[in-house]
Amino acid sequence: MAAPALVPGSRDLARAFLDLRNGFLDWRLWGLLGWLDIKQRYRRSTLGPLWLILSSAIHVTAIGVIWGTLFNLPLAEFMPYICLGLLIWNFMLGIINEGCTAFTGQAAGYITQMTRPLSTYFYWVLWRNLIIFLHSFAIYVVVAIVFQIPITRFTPLALVGLPLMLAFSAWPVLLFGLISARYRDIPQIVGSLLTVAFFVTPILWKKDMLADRAYLAQFNPLSHAIDVVRDPLLGVAPAPESWIITASITLVGWVGTMVLFSRYRARIPYWL
Amino acid sequence: MAEINLKSIAVEFPIYDVTRQSLRHEIIRIGTGGVIRQSDRDFVVVRALEDISLHLTDGDRLALIGHNGAGKTTLLRILAGIFEPTRGEVTIEGRVAPLFDITLGMDREATGFENIRVRGLFLGMRPEQIEAHTEEIVEFSDLGDYIHVPIRTYSAGMLVRLAFAISTAMSPDILLLDEMISAGDANFIERAQARLSNFLNRTGILVVASHAPDVLRDLCNKAILLEHGRVMGTGSVDEMWDLYREISANSGAIKAPTSGAA
Structure with a gap:
């Protein structure tokens, strides 16, 4: 372990892919665990999981109104924009933050005592956050109706953008989960960086507000990953570079993650 | 058909303490080029198992004997997958069920x-198996309508009965136990004993x-005696137990193993 070669052998690679496959086939388990998490959070509350929608609605409305006023923008234009941005951002934030404890959190006890594939716990994080995201998405439906967002020929692009955004957000879960199992500072580092990322990413503001410094948003991959979902749903086409950058980072991210996961997967139980 | 084949496996455990399991040390190491640190490994490596070979087939009931820290739990975790x-070959055929904490x-x-x-899904039971056993589990654990209530309201006895009933409902090919599972109040x-022996007889x-x-x-x-992560002997339970007592008597409590995980 002093300075091991980073390149995984073909057997390690095969096992890593097998783990991802078998973990996926374990969907009944992570599916159930994810639902139980949601149910548990709202157990004994009167509104139950309706809070998933309600708390996001309060969040979005408050910020939308304040920021719209601050920037002196028409609510009809700004509200849908900010709503989508926040919903997508909350999803990314939740999934990546929880990804850091994908193996060290509750799963640690399971990993050291049960024989489920490691990726089961990766899918668990993914699924739990996807449930929350899809619930909170109901808010956007309301917002879109209220502010009469048109359905254009670009709207169906969201069906491509959404899975792409998911794939873009999924590899950090596995990667940070793996690294955090070994280095326990990672969750703190990632958490702080994400807090900063929220402000430098066009969520509460628009790219064109940067005027001649628009390149600042241009260099931000998170901005592009949000755009490939947000733009189609607002009825406009995402910029071509948004597709290219999001897809490239997804690809490179997954390749890198799989290299490290193949190389160190078997070590994870030892680190817990 | 169940089969276990271990070919001279070894397990080395890195033990990171709280400060060592942090990035600061790596950064310091990079910054100092490793000059300041005295050892070139920043963690303790414990050899938990060394050169273990084992072949088991259907019908084998193997006892692992040894002190705390001799490597019993580590070996069970190897068998569980x-x-x-770290070295050696493991081939395991059949569905493995580790029952360490029911x-x-x-x-x-x-x-x-x-x-x-x-719990059924965690143990790797098929949904239809869980379905098929649910009624019997409820009946055996004697919970009545409590089955529809959160288990935090259960008494300790009720909880153990339920956990025991679920775990003993499966039919694994290979069963791994770290200490005997307890039946509760x-x-x-008596009922638990019957269910338990039936369960144990079903496993390969x-x-x-x-x-x-x-x-x-x-x-x-059959039995193997583990000491400091090595196999000290193989034979019947009685032989190995006697050998274990003998070794304990000779080395005394003074030389109790200090390495390895419990």
Whole structure:
């Protein structure tokens, strides 16, 4: 372990892919665990999981109104924009933050005592956050109706953008989960960086507000990953570079993650 | 058909303490080029298992005997597939069920019913198997309508009965036990014993780690003695137990093993 070669052998690679496959086939388990998490959070509350929608609605409305006023923008234009941005951002934030404890959190006890594939716990994080995201998405439906967002020929692009955004957000879960199992500072580092990322990413503001410094948003991959979902749903086409950058980072991210996961997967139980 | 084949496996454990398991040390190491640190490894490596070979087939009931820290639990985790050995080959055929903690995976806020499903899935049972056994589990654990109530309201006895009933409902090819699973309160023990022996008889291979010679004599038809992560001997439970006592007497409690995981 002093300075091991980073390149995984073909057997390690095969096992890593097998783990991802078998973990996926374990969907009944992570599916159930994810639902139980949601149910548990709202157990004994009167509104139950309706809070998933309600708390996001309060969040979005408050910020939308304040920021719209601050920037002196028409609510009809700004509200849908900010709503989508926040919903997508909350999803990314939740999934990546929880990804850091994908193996060290509750799963640690399971990993050291049960024989489920490691990726089961990766899918668990993914699924739990996807449930929350899809619930909170109901808010956007309301917002879109209220502010009469048109359905254009670009709207169906969201069906491509959404899975792409998911794939873009999924590899950090596995990667940070793996690294955090070994280095326990990672969750703190990632958490702080994400807090900063929220402000430098066009969520509460628009790219064109940067005027001649628009390149600042241009260099931000998170901005592009949000755009490939947000733009189609607002009825406009995402910029071509948004597709290219999001897809490239997804690809490179997954390749890198799989290299490290193949190389160190078997070590994870030892680190817990 | 169950089969276990270990070919001279070894397990080395890195032990990171709280400060070492942090990035600061790596950064310092990079910054100082490793000059300041005295050893070139920033963690302690414990050799938990060394050169273990083992071949088991259907009908084998193996007892693992040894001190705390001798490597029993580590070996069980290798057999469970939780740890992949640092060296050597592991081939395991058949469905393995480790039963180290029979309540693990159960969710305090979920109902007994939901927990049957969670725990069943954790144990690798098929949904239809869980379905088929649910009624029998409820009946055996004697919970009545409590099955529809969150298990945090259960008494300790009720919880153990439920956990025991779920775990013993499966039919694994290979069963791994770290200490005998307990059956719960006194008036339940008789029924539990019958269910337990039925359960144990169904499994192809059984591996039990225990400090109770009577339990091992009852269950097992062969034994290995582990000491400091090495196999000290193979034979019948009685032979190995005697050897274990002998070694303990010679080395005394003074030379109790200090390395390895419990």
